[in-house]
Amino acid sequence: MYRLISKLVIYKNLGKDCLLLRLAEVIKEYDSNCGADADVFEKEEVISRIYTLIHELLELATEYGFNKNLWHNYLAYLLATAENPFSMTCEKAGAREGSVNQFARNDFKIFKALFDYDFSTLESSLGINCFSVISDYQAIEKSSSRYNKSVSEKVRMLSDLINNARDDEEIFVHVTDFYRDYGVGAFGLNKAFRIKGHQEDLEIFPITNTQEVLLSDLVGYELQKKKLVDNTRAFVEGKKANNVLLFGDSGTGKSTSVKAILNEYYKDGLRMVEIYKHQFEDLSAVIAKVKNRNYKFIIYMDDLSFEEFEIEYKYLKAVIEGGLETKPDNVLIYATSNRRHLIRETWDDRSDMEVTEELHRSDTMQEKLSLVARFGVTINFSAPVKKEFMEIVRSLARRHDNITLTDEELYAEANKWELSHGGMSGRTAQQFINYLAGQL
Numbered sequence: 001m002y003r004l005i006s007k008l009v010i011y012k013n014l015g016k017d018c019l020l021l022r023l024a025e026v027i028k029e030y031d032s033n034c035g036a037d038a039d040v041f042e043k044e045e046v047i048s049r050i051y052t053l054i055h056e057l058l059e060l061a062t063e064y065g066f067n068k069n070l071w072h073n074y075l076a077y078l079l080a081t082a083e084n085p086f087s088m089t090c091e092k093a094g095a096r097e098g099s100v101n102q103f104a105r106n107d108f109k110i111f112k113a114l115f116d117y118d119f120s121t122l123e124s125s126l127g128i129n130c131f132s133v134i135s136d137y138q139a140i141e142k143s144s145s146r147y148n149k150s151v152s153e154k155v156r157m158l159s160d161l162i163n164n165a166r167d168d169e170e171i172f173v174h175v176t177d178f179y180r181d182y183g184v185g186a187f188g189l190n191k192a193f194r195i196k197g198h199q200e201d202l203e204i205f206p207i208t209n210t211q212e213v214l215l216s217d218l219v220g221y222e223l224q225k226k227k228l229v230d231n232t233r234a235f236v237e238g239k240k241a242n243n244v245l246l247f248g249d250s251g252t253g254k255s256t257s258v259k260a261i262l263n264e265y266y267k268d269g270l271r272m273v274e275i276y277k278h279q280f281e282d283l284s285a286v287i288a289k290v291k292n293r294n295y296k297f298i299i300y301m302d303d304l305s306f307e308e309f310e311i312e313y314k315y316l317k318a319v320i321e322g323g324l325e326t327k328p329d330n331v332l333i334y335a336t337s338n339r340r341h342l343i344r345e346t347w348d349d350r351s352d353m354e355v356t357e358e359l360h361r362s363d364t365m366q367e368k369l370s371l372v373a374r375f376g377v378t379i380n381f382s383a384p385v386k387k388e389f390m391e392i393v394r395s396l397a398r399r400h401d402n403i404t405l406t407d408e409e410l411y412a413e414a415n416k417w418e419l420s421h422g423g424m425s426g427r428t429a430q431q432f433i434n435y436l437a438g439q440l
Contacts, residue, residue: 001117002028004110009103010086011111014078019060020114023053027122047126054130061139063208065152069159070134075114076159079175080151083185091188092294094180095172108175109168150266151189151208154182183269187293191266193273195286202285204273215260218253219395219426220388224379225257231377232261235332236268236296242376243320243333251427252381254336255302261334262298272298280316291328301335320374335375389424390414396433402440403433 002024008014014021030046057070066073086100095101119131161174182188190206197203215225228244235241246254262272273286283299290297301316320333384392393414397403405413417432418424 001114004113008107008110010084010100011079011082011107013084014082018078019053019056019074020078023050026050026053030122043126047128050126050128051130054134057134061137064155065139065149066137066156067139068137068156069163070137071117071131072115072135072159072163073155075111076162077155079111079162080155080158080178080182080189081185087179087184088294090176090179091184095176101172104176105168105172108171112162112165112168112171115163150191154178154189183295187271187290187295191262191271193271195273195275195279195282198282199285202282202289204286204289207274210262211256211259212263213256213260214263215257218256218260219392219429220384221253221257221381224381227377227379228257228261229264232265232270232298235298236265236270238329241332243374244335244377244379245375246334246336246379246381247339248381249383249425250338251422251425252383253426254381256426257381258298258300258302258334258336265296269295270298271295272300274300274302277301277304283316287328287331291330293330295330297331299331299333301333304335304337305339333375383423383425386424389418389429392426392429393432396429397436400433400437403436404440405436 005021005024026046026049033042057074060066060077061070061073064073064077066077086104089096119135123129123131158174158178161178162171165171165174179188186193186204186206190208192207192210193204194207195202195204215229218225224246228246231241231244246257248254258272262270271290273290275283275286286299316333320327390411393410394407397405397410403410413436414429414432417435418428421428421431
C-alpha cells in the first residue's frame with residue numbers, strides 16, 4: 001500500500017493526519033520489521049494501531065452516513081474533498097485537454113488499486129477481521145439530521161462509480177464529471193458554513209446539519225418570497241443582483257426564507273456563510289477566501305441590529321460599499337433584522353433645533369441610515385392580521401393527518417393560544433400546531 005501511495009502526483013498532499021497514509025505507514029512498518037515472524041507483543045501493538053484507525057474511520061462513517069463498503073466510501077471521500085489545482089480547475093469547467101491529465105490518470109489508477117486492495121493476508125497474519133467487516137458494513141439506520149446527508153449521498157455515488165469502473169480512463173471521466181457537477185472540497189459538498197479564528201488564523205468550516213425547509217413551507221408572504229427569489233435567481237445566474245435586508249416583526253419567517261433560498265438554489269452553486277456581529281472585523285478575510293471559487297456566496301447575518309455604542313457596523317459599511325477593494329461578483333450579503341434601520345435611533349437624532357454634544361444631528365441621522373441604504377433590496381415581513389394568521393394555522397394543520405379539528409374548532413383553539421403566546425405570527429402558528437399535533 002505504501003508503495004502505491006508514494007507514486008501519487010496530483011493527490012500527493014493528502015495531509016499528515018490522513019487515515020490512508022497512517023494505515024499505509026503501519027502496514028509498511030509491520031512488513032519491514034517483523035511481518036509473520038513477529039512475536040505476540042509486536043503483533044498486539046500493530047493490532048492496537050490498526051484498531052485506532054478503524055475507530056476513526058467508523059467515526060467518519062457515522063458523521064457522513066457511509067454504508068456498505070466503508071473503505072471504498074473513504075477513498076471516494078478523499079477524492080471528493082481533495083483541493084488541488086487539477087480538481088479546482090475541473091470544478092469550473094470539467095476536464096480539459098492538457099498534460100496534467102496523464103498524471104491524473106496515473107493517480108486514478110492508483111486509487112483503483114487501493115479500492116481493490118486485498119487485506120486478507122494482513123488479517124490472517126494478525127488474526128483480525130476488521131477490514132472484512134468494514135468492506136460489508138451494515139450501518140444502523142438513523143435520522144438524516146444525525147449526519148451530513150448532502151455529502152453522504154454524493155460520496156457514496158462516487159464510490160459506486162469508481163468501484164464499477166472498468167479502467168482508469170472511466171474513473172477519470174467519473175471523477176472530473178463529479179468535480180464539474182458538484183464541486184470539490186468543503187465548498188463543493190456543503191451548503192452552509194461558519195467561521196472561527198481571526199485574520200490569518202481564520203477558518204471557514206461547514207455546518208453539517210441545516211434545516212431542510214423550502215419556500216413552499218412558508219405560508220403566505222408571496223410578494224416577499226418572490227422578491228427574494230428574483231434577486232437570488234439573478235445572482236446565481238451571474239446577472240446583477242443586490243444585497244438584501246429582510247426586516248419586520250419577530251416570527252414572521254425572515255430567517256426561514258433565507259434558509260429556504262439556500263436549499264432551493266444549492267444545486268445551482270449557491271453557498272452561505274453565516275457570520276456574527278462580533279466577527280465583522282474579519283469580513284474582508286472571509287471574502288478573500290471565497291472570491292476565487294466557482295460558487296455564489298451569500299454572507300448571512302441573522303437578527304442584525306446595533307446599539308448606539310456599537311461600531312461594528314462601520315466594518316460592514318466598508319465591505320458592502322465604500323472601501324477601496326471592490327466586493328467580488330460572487331458575493332452578496334443577506335441580513336435579517338427586527339429594525340428597519342438596523343441602528344438604534346432616538347428622538348434626539350431627528351432634530352437640528354438644539355445644540356448639545358452633537359452640533360449637527362442630521363449628520364448623526366445620515367450616519368445611522370447610511371448602512372441600510374447599502375442594501376439594494378429591502379423586504380418587509382410584517383405580522384399577519386387576524387384573517388392571515390388563521391389561514392396560516394389552517395394550512396399548517398392540514399399537513400398533519402392526526403389533526404382532525406374542524407376549521408371553527410381550530411380557530412377557537414388558535415385564538416386562545418396566540419393570546420397567551422406572544423401574539424399573531426407565523427412562529428406562534430407553528431408552535432401552536434406543534435403543540436396540537438403532540439397532544440393528539
